[in-house]
Amino acid sequence: MLRVRQGDEAAYAQLVATYQDRLIGLLTNLVGDRTTAEDVAQEVFLRVYRARQGYEANAKFSTWLFSIAHNLASNTRRTKGRRKETQLAASESSGPQVAPMAQLVAEKSALMPSRIMARAELMEKVQAAMETLNDRQRMALLLHKFEGMNYIDIGAAMEMTPQAVKSLLSRARDQLRVALEEYAK
Amino acid sequence: MDKMKRVTVEDRDNFVAYLDGELSPEEAKSLESVLADSPVARKDVELLVRTYDMLDLLPRPQATVEFTQRTMATIKLSGITPDLTQTEWYKRLQVGIVALASVGVLAVAGLLAYASTSRWAPTDEDLLLRDLPIIMNLDDYQHVGQHEFLEKLEGQPSLLQEIQEEVRTPNGH
Numbered sequence: 171m172l173r174v175r176q177g178d179e180a181a182y183a184q185l186v187a188t189y190q191d192r193l194i195g196l197l198t199n200l201v202g203d204r205t206t207a208e209d210v211a212q213e214v215f216l217r218v219y220r221a222r223q224g225y226e227a228n229a230k231f232s233t234w235l236f237s238i239a240h241n242l243a244s245n246t247r248r249t250k251g252r253r254k255e256t257q258l259a260a261s262e263s264s265g266p267q268v269a270p271m272a273q274l275v276a277e278k279s280a281l282m283p284s285r286i287m288a289r290a291e292l293m294e295k296v297q298a299a300m301e302t303l304n305d306r307q308r309m310a311l312l313l314h315k316f317e318g319m320n321y322i323d324i325g326a327a328m329e330m331t332p333q334a335v336k337s338l339l340s341r342a343r344d345q346l347r348v349a350l351e352e353y354a355k
Numbered sequence: 356m357d358k359m360k361r362v363t364v365e366d367r368d369n370f371v372a373y374l375d376g377e378l379s380p381e382e383a384k385s386l387e388s389v390l391a392d393s394p395v396a397r398k399d400v401e402l403l404v405r406t407y408d409m410l411d412l413l414p415r416p417q418a419t420v421e422f423t424q425r426t427m428a429t430i431k432l433s434g435i436t437p438d439l440t441q442t443e444w445y446k447r448l449q450v451g452i453v454a455l456a457s458v459g460v461l462a463v464a465g466l467l468a469y470a471s472t473s474r475w476a477p478t479d480e481d482l483l484l485r486d487l488p489i490i491m492n493l494d495d496y497q498h499v500g501q502h503e504f505l506e507k508l509e510g511q512p513s514l515l516q517e518i519q520e521e522v523r524t525p526n527g528h
Contacts (some may be wrong), residue, residue, distance in 0.1 A: 179427065187423045194422075195415035204416045211418070215426050216433070293412040300413070314375065315410045321377050332377075340371040347399070347406045354405040 171231050175222050182222075186215050189232070193239060196312050199300065200243040201250070210246050214239045236313060236327040244305045292353060299349035307342035310335055362389060362396045370400050374407075 173181035190211060197207035197214075217238050225234065300308055309328060313319045321332040321339075330338070347354075366389050372378050373386050390396050477485070489496070508515060 179430070182430075183423055183427050186426050190418040190422050190426075191415075194418045198416050199413050204414075207416070208418065208422060212422075212426050212429060216430060219430055289412065292409070293414070296409050296412050299406075300410075311410070315407070316415065321372075321375070336372050336377060337368065339375070340368050343371045343403055343407060344367075346410075347402050350406040350409055351402055354402060354409060 171222070171225050172227060174219070175225055182219055185231070189235060190215075192317065193235065196236070196316055197239060197243055199297075199312055200239075200305075200308060201246050206246060206250070210239070210242050214242055217242075230323065230326070232317070233319075233323055233326045236317070236319075237329070240309050240328055243309070247305060295350065295353050299346055302349055303342050303345060307338055307345070310338050311342050311346075314339060362393050362399075366396065367399070370396075370403055374400065374403060 171181075171185065174185065193211045193214060194204070194207050197210050198204050201207050201210055214235065218235060225231075300311075303311065306328065310324050313324045313327060319327070321335040324330070324339075325332045325335045328335070366386060369378060369382060369386050373383055378386065390400060483490075508518075
């Protein structure tokens with residue numbers, strides 16, 4: 171990132187390549203679909219590049235990146251929510267398509283069809299349970315699960331104290347437990 | 356008897372942090388003893404683990420092949436220039452401008468203060484000027500003498516009349 175600060179575009183392309191999958195994976199589960207996630211991810215990278223001069227060498231790049239991603243994802247969800255309200259009819263066909271079934275099937279081709287089906291259904295239940303969480307709970311949970319971030323880093327990315335992250339995650343996980351208890355056999 | 360041990364709200368709040376390894380050693384030890392004594396708590400913790408593991412089912416799509424290129428092309432196309440407000444020299448410039456403005460305000464205030472004191476606070480010369488008419492007629496005033504004498508004179512109309520007549524006919528009789 172220090173090279174990027176000096177205007178090294180090749181270095182930035184390298185950074186984008188390093189973080190793009192992690193960011194898109196996270197954003198897909200935050201905004202609901204992959205296409206929107208890619209758009210938001212691109213905007214995140216644009217903003218990071220634009221603000222490169224403000225990057226402090228002692229700050230963790232991933233924390234900074236996910237902090238921007240969190241804000242943009244929240245805005246996108248709010249905008250999508252408003253759009254959904256006004257386009258009720260259209261929403262049915264283009265609703266959250268977080269589950270790219272073909273991809274999942276391809277990945278799990280070694281499994282029996284019935285098991286694939288069961289897995290897909292289970293995934294939908296998990297997605298539905300995630301939808302019951304608020305934006306902050308979802309973000310904290312994904313940062314912890316996908317990125318393996320500790321409470322301090324999550325707090326830095328979400329502008330919260332570690333103590334606040336602790337109670338946020340406690341409530342989120344408890345909510346998840348209640349929603350998924352019957353499937354967690 | 357131990358199996359009936361109640362789990363407090365605080366213990367429950369610590370379950371997740373315990374699983375995440377975010378409790379202090381003392382807190383973890385205390386919670387472990389609670390878990391050892393409470394099958395209900397153990398079941399809850401187990402469910403927390405299992406439901407958390409279910410998040411592995413969530414999709415984690417990868418970026419499309421052209422994502423990096425597209426992003427870099429967008430950066431070039433939009434001619435993104437760095438946000439100047441984030442640069443070090445901009446921040447220094449801001450501090451400089453504020454300092455300069457403060458000095459300016461202080462200078463103006465000083466000038467105003469000087470102007471107002473020289474305008475309204477009287478100097479020795481102002482006092483002399485103010486008293487100039489008195490100074491110029493000081494001799495006459497000294498000739499008049501005391502006020503008491505003039506007041507007495509006013510109280511004796513016959514004497515006053517005599518003086519007036521004398522003034523009218525200075526050569527008298």
